[in-house]
Amino acid sequence: MQKTPLRWLSLLATVWWLTSVVVTCAVATEPLQSDAPTIIPMTADGVQRATITLDSYSYNPNHLIVEAGKPVELTLTSVATMIPHNFIIKDPAGALSIEQDVGAGKTVTITFTPTQRGTIPFYCNKRLWPLPSHRDKGMEGKLEVR
Ligand SMILES: [Cu+2]
Numbered sequence: 001m002q003k004t005p006l007r008w009l010s011l012l013a014t015v016w017w018l019t020s021v022v023v024t025c026a027v028a029t030e031p032l033q034s035d036a037p038t039i040i041p042m043t044a045d046g047v048q049r050a051t052i053t054l055d056s057y058s059y060n061p062n063h064l065i066v067e068a069g070k071p072v073e074l075t076l077t078s079v080a081t082m083i084p085h086n087f088i089i090k091d092p093a094g095a096l097s098i099e100q101d102v103g104a105g106k107t108v109t110i111t112f113t114p115t116q117r118g119t120i121p122f123y124c125n126k127r128l129w130p131l132p133s134h135r136d137k138g139m140e141g142k143l144e145v146r
Contacts, residue, residue: 037063037144042070047111051075052141054085054102057134059122062141068117076100077107085134089122089143096120114145 038061040048048067052074053060066072076087087100093116100110114120123140127133 035063036061037065039065040072042067046070048072049075051077052087054078054080054087054124054139056080056083056085057124057137057139059087059124059139059141063144064141065144065146066114068114068145071111071113073109073111075107075109076102078102078104080104083126085124085126085139087122088125089120091116091118091120114143117145119144 038050040050042048048070050061050064050073052064054076055078074087078085082104084104085102087102087110088098089112090097090099091114095115096112098110098112100108102108120143121140122143124134127136
């Protein structure tokens with residue numbers, strides 16, 4: 001009979017500890033990104049240039065607007081620690097198909113010329129099984145071709 005209050009106390013402590021861990025994880029994985037569209041400016045040489053920052057698990061900016069028929073140069077800069085990401089963009093017609101790996105902390109540049117007007121999604125398909133893919137964690141965006 002003497003031990004019952006102690007047992008309750010330790011149970012309460014365990015519940016409190018588990019709750020705080022779950023809350024901390026939920027706050028930490030909240031993606032920080034803006035959905036505001038970014039019109040990629042054309043430089044003097046006729047190339048539409050932009051830098052996209054890759055993090056775990058986001059692209060920033062994640063809504064790009066470009067002009068059809070003009071070259072696009074994207075500098076993909078990863079600020080992620082340890083986790084490798086990629087940049088995949090494929091239009092349904094098959095005119096545009098890019099799959100570029102971007103290692104943690106690395107920068108790579110891709111160039112392409114979108115020909116079809118429309119909105120094409122881009123995303124990261126990396127995943128650490130059995131966790132959801134990076135795209136499922138919010139690592140996606142869209143390229144609006146006008
Ligand atoms: Cu990724």
